Amino acid sequence: MKILIINIKELLQVRENQIDLVAGVEMKELPKIDKAYLLIENDIIADFGTMDNCPHISADQVIDATGKTVLPTWVDSHTHIVYAGNRELEFVDRINGLSYEEIFNRGGGILNSAKKLQECTEEELYTQSKVRLEEVMIQGTGAVEIKSGYGLTLEAELKMLRVIKKLASKYPIEIKSTFLGAHAFPLEYKDNHEGYIDLLVNEMIPTIAKEGLAEYVDAFLETGYFSVEETSRIMKAGKDHGLVAKIHVNQFTAIGGIKACVDHGALSVDHLEIVTDEDIEVLKDSKTMPVALPTCSYFISIPYTPARKMIDAGLPLAVASDFNPGTTPSGNMNFVVATSCIKMRMTPEEAINAATINGAYAMGLEKEYGSITIGKKASIIITKPLNSFYEIPYAFGSNLIDQVILKGKLI
Numbered sequence: 269m270k271i272l273i274i275n276i277k278e279l280l281q282v283r284e285n286q287i288d289l290v291a292g293v294e295m296k297e298l299p300k301i302d303k304a305y306l307l308i309e310n311d312i313i314a315d316f317g318t319m320d321n322c323p324h325i326s327a328d329q330v331i332d333a334t335g336k337t338v339l340p341t342w343v344d345s346h347t348h349i350v351y352a353g354n355r356e357l358e359f360v361d362r363i364n365g366l367s368y369e370e371i372f373n374r375g376g377g378i379l380n381s382a383k384k385l386q387e388c389t390e391e392e393l394y395t396q397s398k399v400r401l402e403e404v405m406i407q408g409t410g411a412v413e414i415k416s417g418y419g420l421t422l423e424a425e426l427k428m429l430r431v432i433k434k435l436a437s438k439y440p441i442e443i444k445s446t447f448l449g450a451h452a453f454p455l456e457y458k459d460n461h462e463g464y465i466d467l468l469v470n471e472m473i474p475t476i477a478k479e480g481l482a483e484y485v486d487a488f489l490e491t492g493y494f495s496v497e498e499t500s501r502i503m504k505a506g507k508d509h510g511l512v513a514k515i516h517v518n519q520f521t522a523i524g525g526i527k528a529c530v531d532h533g534a535l536s537v538d539h540l541e542i543v544t545d546e547d548i549e550v551l552k553d554s555k556t557m558p559v560a561l562p563t564c565s566y567f568i569s570i571p572y573t574p575a576r577k578m579i580d581a582g583l584p585l586a587v588a589s590d591f592n593p594g595t596t597p598s599g600n601m602n603f604v605v606a607t608s609c610i611k612m613r614m615t616p617e618e619a620i621n622a623a624t625i626n627g628a629y630a631m632g633l634e635k636e637y638g639s640i641t642i643g644k645k646a647s648i649i650i651t652k653p654l655n656s657f658y659e660i661p662y663a664f665g666s667n668l669i670d671q672v673i674l675k676g677k678l679i
């Protein structure tokens with residue numbers, strides 16, 4: 269099956285040679301070809317170039333992209349798409365003055381979602397979650413990381429992870445699975461944190477790794493949730509069982525968590541609304557990708573990750589949606605890119621790099637996703653006619669996507 273896209277006004281994020289990520293000033297560069305063509309063979313990008321050099325071949329389908337922009341699909345490296353029910357009542361509680369912390373301390377928040385999930389059948393959980401997955405595919409996401417973490421018992425965590433696995437087998441979007449049993453302490457372990465860590469380390473992580481249900485391990489390293497020491501135990505146990513760490517850290521407080529994550533070889537550190545100069549120094553000498561979640565900051569009115577400061581210090585940065593029922597009930601990566609520009613003062617080039625190649629790195633997919641490179645997966649967005657790609661973050665409330673191709677198939 270060959271699809272030839274012709275007359276592309278701007279073909280974005282063109283990388284002739286494979287790159288793993290972009291950092292610092294490199295993030296300002298978004299290589300593009302004007303008046304371009306793109307050839308897809310089966311599920312792979314086979315060729316691209318300027319229209320002057322467009323091959324005369326008989327394709328199964330020719331798409332005329334006159335006036336339109338083509339770019340790789342978004343890579344959303346941090347989500348909690350699999351959940352049961354919603355938390356719109358807490359949304360109203362927050363409008364009426366309660367903080368995220370106060371709601372959690374009243375038994376809401378993550379524990380509220382855990383209760384709902386434990387009561388939900390696996391089939392119903394799949395049915396609810398696939399609606400969200402289908403929505404983000406239409407919004408241009410081609411690869412997504414999905415976490416467990418609303419189960420908080422072995423049985424319920426396994427249920428979530430099996431749903432993630434089933435979604436991965438049914439849909440053309442690429443899915444990576446992360447075990448987040450350390451999302452909150454269940455009520456029965458409120459005064460026995462060590463008991464829950466023991467359960468995570470001795471029972472849950474080994475079982476999940478053995479069943480091949482996750483590739484990554486996560487924890488909510490935060491004051492009032494999991495301490496640096498507790499998270500370190502979890503990261504070590506994960507590593508012992510082949511699960512690489514991707515950690516929620518520095519959402520509300522900076523308590524030395526980033527250093528611990530880097531020391532344990534974490535692939536990414538996510539949230540980072542509060543970042544110290546020391547944290548930036550630690551990240552500079554690491555292979556760990558910092559990931560900002562600006563639509564979480566937007567939704568719960570907390571500070572935005574200091575993206576400008578971090579990029580200007582030479583760091584790479586990825587952006588992701590954090591799609592979850594509590595702090596970000598949206599997986600719209602177009603809005604994430606817009607919010608990155610509007611609220612974190614990232615240029616459109618930086619934001620698109622952050623949502624494509626750097627996102628791919630943050631989920632171990634940089635060899636297959638995140639750029640227009642021959643041999644990578646043919647997962648691309650074709651926009652509606654645009655003046656320029658700057659309209660993608662500029663017209664933040666408009667749907668500018670015309671078509672989405674995932675692994676060579678129009679969806």
Ligand SMILES: N=CN[C@@H](CCC(=O)O)C(=O)O
Pocket residue numbers: 377378381488516519564590592593594595596
């Ligand atoms: N902060 C930790 N976890 C999620 C939110 C969890 C929830 O409130 O349901 C997040 O990334 O924002």
Ligand SMILES: [Zn+2]
Pocket residue numbers: 346347348516590592
């Ligand atoms: Zn999250």
